[in-house]
Amino acid sequence: MNIIITGGAGFIGSHVVRLFVNKYPQYKIINVDKLTYAGNLANLKDIEDKPNYKFVRMDICDFDGIYKLMQDEKVDGIIHLAAESHVDRSIKDPFTFAQTNVMGTLSLLQAAKLYWDGNYEGRRFYHISTDEVYGALEMTHPEGIKPPFSTKASSGEHHMAYGDKFFTEELKYQPHSPYSAAKASSDHFVRAFHDTYGLPTVVTNCSNNYGPYQFPEKLIPLFINNIRHRKPLPVYGKGENVRDWLYVEDHARAIDLIFHKGKIAETYNIGGFNEWKNIDIIRVLINTVDRLLGRPEGADMDLITYVTDRAGHDMRYAIDSSKLQRELGWEPSLQFEEGIEKTVRWYLDNQEWMDRVTSGDYMKYYEDMYAGR
Ligand code: NAD
Numbered sequence: 562m563n564i565i566i567t568g569g570a571g572f573i574g575s576h577v578v579r580l581f582v583n584k585y586p587q588y589k590i591i592n593v594d595k596l597t598y599a600g601n602l603a604n605l606k607d608i609e610d611k612p613n614y615k616f617v618r619m620d621i622c623d624f625d626g627i628y629k630l631m632q633d634e635k636v637d638g639i640i641h642l643a644a645e646s647h648v649d650r651s652i653k654d655p656f657t658f659a660q661t662n663v664m665g666t667l668s669l670l671q672a673a674k675l676y677w678d679g680n681y682e683g684r685r686f687y688h689i690s691t692d693e694v695y696g697a698l699e700m701t702h703p704e705g706i707k708p709p710f711s712t713k714a715s716s717g718e719h720h721m722a723y724g725d726k727f728f729t730e731e732l733k734y735q736p737h738s739p740y741s742a743a744k745a746s747s748d749h750f751v752r753a754f755h756d757t758y759g760l761p762t763v764v765t766n767c768s769n770n771y772g773p774y775q776f777p778e779k780l781i782p783l784f785i786n787n788i789r790h791r792k793p794l795p796v797y798g799k800g801e802n803v804r805d806w807l808y809v810e811d812h813a814r815a816i817d818l819i820f821h822k823g824k825i826a827e828t829y830n831i832g833g834f835n836e837w838k839n840i841d842i843i844r845v846l847i848n849t850v851d852r853l854l855g856r857p858e859g860a861d862m863d864l865i866t867y868v869t870d871r872a873g874h875d876m877r878y879a880i881d882s883s884k885l886q887r888e889l890g891w892e893p894s895l896q897f898e899e900g901i902e903k904t905v906r907w908y909l910d911n912q913e914w915m916d917r918v919t920s921g922d923y924m925k926y927y928e929d930m931y932a933g934r
């Protein structure tokens with residue numbers, strides 16, 4: 562297969578590109594990325610010279626460019642991750658989110674429809690979305706209850722749920738932020754292209770990912786870096802909001818499985834049944850960073866700084882991924898305690914990556930790499 566992966570220079574996209582390039586030498590993987598502030602080719606250093614990998618710098622909104630690329634590369638699969646992904650940025654600049662997430666997705670859909678022209682055998686358009694489209698769940702049990710589910714990821718010491726409802730695939734969409742509204746809109750377009758033109762689509766909605774190569778505007782890498790440098794940790798509101806965390810490589814494995822085995826026109830929720838209040842996760846991060854840096858565990862608790870809450874801050878996300886487990890046999894591989902230890906270690910061991918990102922130097926990587934070619 563010749564597969565376009567969009568957003569492959571970003572956080573999750575880089576893990577998906579790496580997995581496909583290494584696991585499927587018989588496929589050609591074309592990473593299409595505009596290299597916005599969130600795109601970093603250093604995330605793919607280890608695979609950039611592989612013969613089955615190609616990078617194309619392109620905006621997904623460039624319909625003519627995408628259509629021609631599909632023709633030139635005889636593309637038969639698209640795995641679409643490119644998006645503006647940060648909620649706080651969407652609150653400040655909703656236009657960019659509508660442009661990339663909605664119009665960019667539409668441009669890919671239209672290009673695939675025209676190029677495949679009804680010959681859909683062996684072809685697939687896989688759209689990666691978020692649990693945030695479902696809105697927010699209530700905290701009916703703020704102290705935590707034993708959840709009805711247990712998986713490898715959630716079977717550690719913590720293993721709690723903070724409410725009795727979970728996001729299932731049948732729930733109606735109720736997005737609150739400009740980011741999630743734009744993602745919801747793109748999901749609707751994908752389904753509309755299946756229902757109207759028969760495009761072979763599949764959609765997945767995943768919970769919060771964590772792991773290596775995440776841009777340090779997001780909670781986990783930002784806080785690990787701040788703890789290391791003893792900078793304040795800006796906790797929104799009371800730190801009581803709940804997120805459901807999944808190790809990024811487990812998401813990439815789910816994407817691989819669903820791309821190959823998922824049913825056309827289906828939706829699958831992906832999550833680790835792994836709910837945490839922000840403040841509890843922040844305490845785990847402080848203890849872990851302190852321990853790994855040889856500081857007394859908990860010495861940096863005083864960095865916690867409560868700041869004004871995020872506007873429209875969703876209270877609780879919690880994915881029910883039992884459909885994916887039942888129908889395709891997927892389960893997260895890592896327990897959270899293991900995953901967070903691995904993640905903190907990675908950021909501490911890769912300080913150069915972090916420094917290049919925080920200083921802005923990473924933006925020069927592409928120019929340096931392609932200079933003179
Ligand atoms: P990211 O912000 O780290 O990366 C996004 C990538 O898309 C970057 O490489 C960027 O350069 C590229 N991009 C942005 N606009 C583009 C455009 N117009 N044309 C081409 N490329 C463009 O994002 P991420 O966290 O890796 O998320 C990837 C996808 O997964 C997104 O669709 C997001 O909605 C979804 N998702 C993310 C999470 C999460 O926890 N991070 C959870 C569920 C779903």
Ligand code: DAU
Pocket residue numbers: 646647648649690691692693767768769770778779780781783795796797798800802803804839871878
């Ligand atoms: O649920 C999936 C979503 O997870 C993805 O669709 C998004 O692309 C991804 O960014 C993520 O969204 P969140 O808003 O949940 O992630 P973020 O890391 O920005 O924030 C996690 C929680 O931590 C959230 O409740 C807000 C809080 N927070 C975040 C930051 C950056 C803070 O308290 N302080 C901070 O500085």
